[in-house]
Amino acid sequence: MTSRDLERGTKNGGNSSNLPSYYVETAEKQWTSWLIPMFVVANIAVFIVVMYVNDCPKKNLGSERSCVPKFLGRFSFQPLKENPLFGPSSATLEKMGALEWNKVVRGDQGWRLITCMWLHAGVIHVLANMLSLVFIGIRLEQQFGFVRVGLIYLVSGFGGSIFSSLFIQRNISVGASGALFGLLGAMLSELLTNWTIYSNKIAALLTLVVIIAINLAVGILPHVDNFAHIGGFFTGFLLGFVLLLRPQFGWVESQHFRADAHVKSKHKAYQYMFLLAAAVLLIVGFTLGLVMLFKGKNGNDHCSWCHYLSCVPTSKWKCENR
Template sequence: MKNIKEEFYKTLLNREDFYMKQYYSNYHKEDVYIAIKELREGIYCVLITDEANENIDSLEAFEYIKTLDKPFSLNVMILSSKGYIYTEHVHPINKLIINKDRGNVIACDESCFPLKQIFEKLLEGQLEGGFSKEKFLKYKIITFCIIAINIVMFIVIKTVIHYKTNIEVNNLINAANASSIKVSQNMIDNLINGINNSVLVNFGAKDNILINQGQIWRLFTCAFLHSGFIHIACNMYSLYIIGPQIEQIYGARKYLIIYTVSCITASLLSYFMNPDSISVGASGGIFGLMGALLSFAVIERNKIRKKYISSLMQIIVINLFIGLSISNIDNFAHIGGLVGGALTGYISYKIFNNNMGKL
């Protein structure tokens, strides 16, 4: 098994709710990292080192963790390539000893038993290789369901538009021939645009006139409709990238709540600020997911790299700028979704977050 240290830290971060802390090592003359998980009784710390540096690395980690001023347990994964000689440390640590060549567990203290289970699962995944259905679908079920609904609606709408367009264009050409009128491309384009808008409205697009008549549901259904292939392709790709992150951080139920609220707040701001537009698209909900990510990053700013927050802010600003630079983009919907997602994400994570269970 290659890159045990990198793969194990990555597993703790992505699947076990750990975060990374870095501190300067006077021995190695560089920053080193330790994985930490918050528990009710304190913090569970994981250091990965090798047999040669076990003592100095454990001592430096122990001294650093004391500065965090929290009850803690230090659990050290020691990578050994030969027969390991078990020695006691002057400071209390728990050991998980791994043969890095064979990838098997040599010894394990009781406190490290959860790490041993995680390592064995990781090792099984490495040995199995190839495509893993469980791994592929992890944190993606909700996202795939939303994408599927959007794609089905897109296919249905395009089928209806194609059918109606053929009929109406033929009727236009026949009427023009009967009246000896030349049919211009502009006339055909206007007819097609009218058909597109009509079909989208029939399927639930945001239309202020109909909403004022009591069709409030359009504030939500419009988020599952798209006007063109590029429109849906860009939105679904963005959803595929962002959605699993939201599910991993917030959980499936909160993901659905954040997305639903974001879609509605996007439509509401568009309703008040862009009343003449017929709006469709999932971009408001997607901006809401970005807002929820931003809320998470701000709340956990002491546990994640500042570069993550900076990069996320850049992505949001760039997407808003693109929206402002292209015509026929409902930027008020983007802003409404962003604000709705940020607020819902903040409330659901800060107030209702119960991820402080045991490892």
């Protein structure tokens, strides 16, 4: 799947039987991934600090509710009835920078749009996100370097926070999911804008679309902030057209061997069109979103059905009317 597989295959005698089901033609070097591992360490470190601040035994002293497991002392988790994800209390998360509409809009605490993406609701939450980040992020960083992937991660997380704040105004929200969905969105746009260099294009596209659809479908469960997922995904999708451009098929080889006189330009016209359109949509989207947010607008007032994007009521659970 990586952008170096074809190059390795041709150098080893051109035997493509050992290659993945799809690959790209490029001679770019492979970067060493260090930023994504740092993000993983930072998220875990922040979670440990949050649990230290939470100090469940002290704050539940004399209460019938018991922290679990007790042997962890001040690092023990809130009672499972309060937080089934094995984590801190919502009050601690709010204190540490969780996304909360009222504090962002009326309390002049816009920094929460960024801090929330470094917080997690529990051990299950942080482990699921960090495993996803490792599998998705390291490969992207190896292909495109830490600057571009880091920008996509951070800006997508920010975009997810803005979109979430426009629709969820009664609850707090935490997690790196918006940034993770941004990386998934960037993978999809990278495939589309660099279409000519991929082999087995349809297989690659279908695989990625199925993965994205499954992850978005999970977001319709209660207590999952799917608005952050959607906002992060579309932010990363647009950023991919801007930041993840590759030379068209044959250009790299022609530069090395001068073997293909027909390849005159590094990029195709449609790649520049995608880049321009995505850049405009990003600027307009962020501007409109921030203006609406800090004017106190509620996205649900302008979209009566959008709450179904984050939770679909069934016979087994109900959704809060947001």
